[in-house]
Amino acid sequence: MYACAKFVTSPAVLRGGSRVLARPVSVLFNRPEARTEQAALLPVSEASLNVTRGFQTSAVSRDIDTAAKFIGAGAATVGVAGSGAGIGTVFGSLIIGYARNPSLKQQLFSYAILGFALSEAMGLFCLMVAFLILFAM
Structure with missing residues (x-):
């Protein structure tokens, strides 16, 4: 998974976020202390995540x-x-x-x-x- 991530993500995410790429996404979203770390590493906004989560149960x-x-x-x-x-x-x-x-x-x-x-x-x-x-x- 890490080898494939080298091709599709930016080098900044790979340097600072190797732990982020190795964890399940649900663990990252549920921990409040990881939200600030995740916001700095991933280019996805918090508002779009809430919209996606709301759409799945719409x-x-x-x-x-x-x-x-x-x-x-x-x-x-x-x-x-x-x-x-x-x-x-x-x-x-x-x-x-x-x-x-x-x-x-x-x-x-x-x-x-x-x-x-x-x-x-x-x-x-x-x-x-x-x-x-x-x-x-």
Whole structure:
């Protein structure tokens, strides 16, 4: 990190601020005694830092998070439609199989119930993920 900093910063910052470059930025902002040292070393004004910090928790950011939450929940709900299609396919195949060989009625019905349960479980899983996205995040 220090080698890369030589190319993008001024020599004055490198001479006086090697400790500043090696620390996380949040540590520098939270310590009051480092603010004067930081103001002398970095060309960033205090007002622009407050604006940046305020922007990260602004109403626009919350609106974007809410929109992303609703889009994610809607995308997770699409799996419920796939579950409905799977259930229709399972019972359609049961009818076709029974029409071809009525003697396998019990075995075909057992497989149809198993297919229904698996398809419904995936649909409920998708619905559960959608509710988790909406109410737990």
